[in-house]
Amino acid sequence: MSRLGLMLGALLSVCAGPIGVQAETYPSRTIRVVVPYAPGGGVSILGQIVTNKMSEILKQPIIIDNRPGAGGNLGAEIVAKSPPDGYTILLHTSAMSSASALYSKLPFDPSKDFIPVTMVISTQFVIAGSPKDPATNLTELATEAKATPGALNFGSSGPGSSLHIFAEMFNSFTGIRMVHIPYRGDAPMVTALIGNDIQLAFLPQANGIANVQSNLIRGLGVTGTKRMEALPNVATAAEQGVKGLEVGSWNAMFVPAGTPPEIVKTIQQAVAQALADPKLRETLIQTGQEPVGDTPEQFAATFKADVARFSKVVEVAKIPKLD
Structure with a gap:
């Protein structure tokens, strides 16, 4: 072979490598979905249900990686610092939109270090009490708390969480x-709550409904504008005279900033397709979770608005900054 032929052959072999890599179809290997809360909780259960169907759609394994701690910030940091290639996804709650307002220092910027992919579900909260505490509704709990300042406890899934x-x-x-x-x-x-170590907690709808219906905990109220069909005897906070708690939450997926738009779109479409499955939808709706699956643009707008809303809530409620 001539010297020119050898040079052309070498050039073609060099070019073939990058072209082959660029042509790789996403996804081509296992996807990790980081849940920044403990196994067995509402977010983890939702993640397992949805990713099982997504795995069928994308024809690749999807694993749930529970990384609890720091009000969800530990898991979020892991995703923020992961390669922006679509193989590490964050499944977080609306606590993501309050993190900037609540923490004096964060190892990531919720608005700059992530791309909002899609809202998976929206939901109300069940305001739960301990069955060992005498209060049977929010009015009675407030009266008890005023009579014994600092004696009652409330729980959350971590400092800065929506709960x-x-x-x-x-x-x-x-x-x-x-x-x-x-x-x-x-x-x-x-x-x-069952052990009366705490007397109040705002619970995600799925967990709240299941545990109230099982009589393990007491339903003191719900945060929506109307009562839940699954808990018709539990009054809304507004019905009990507590105004301003007509709020809900969401669980959503994020990817690291810099993830290619086509990969973001593929993930969103897989979520939307999974949520369109009749059996999956029925499972979610029965536990009071509203399937969403909106576009990245739609969810980005919601996320931006929630960041502003929670910033105002933290200021009005005078919640001190967390370290």
Whole structure:
């Protein structure tokens, strides 16, 4: 072969490598979904249900990686510092939108270090009490707390979590002061309610409904504008005179900033397709979770608005900054 032929052959072989890599179809290997809360909690259960169907759609394994701690910030940091290639996804709650307002220092910027992919579900909260505490509704709990300042405790899934913020809002709106006890997820928080280690907790709808219906904990109220069909005897906070708690939460997926738009779109479409499955939808709706699956653009707008809303809530409720 001539010298020119050898040079051309070498050039073609060099070019073939990058072209082959660029042509690789996403996904081509296992995807990791980081859940920044403990196994057995509502977010983890949702993640397993949805990713099982996504795995069928994308034809690749998807594993749930539970990384609880720091109110969800530990898991979020792991994803923020992961390669932006679509193989590490964050499944977080609306606590993601309050992190900037609540923490004096964060190892990531929720608005700059992530791309919002899609809202998976939206939900209300069940305001739960301990079956060993005498209070059977929010009015009675507020009266008890005022009579014994600092003697009652409320739990959350971690400092800065949405469950923490809404309990602080309840404190502020009712003029009481309960002591905050953080847990690594909502599963251990339910155990604390059962044992009367805490007397109040805002629980994700799925866990709240299941545990109230099982009579393990007491339903003191719900945060929506109307009662839940699954808990018709539990009044809304507004019905009980507590205004301003007509709030909900969401679970959503994020990827690291810099992830290619086509990969973001592939993930969102897989979530939307999974949520369109009749059996999966029925499972979620029965536990009070509303399937969403909106576009990255739609969820980005929601996320931006929630960041602003929670910033105002933290300021009004005078919630101190966390380290």
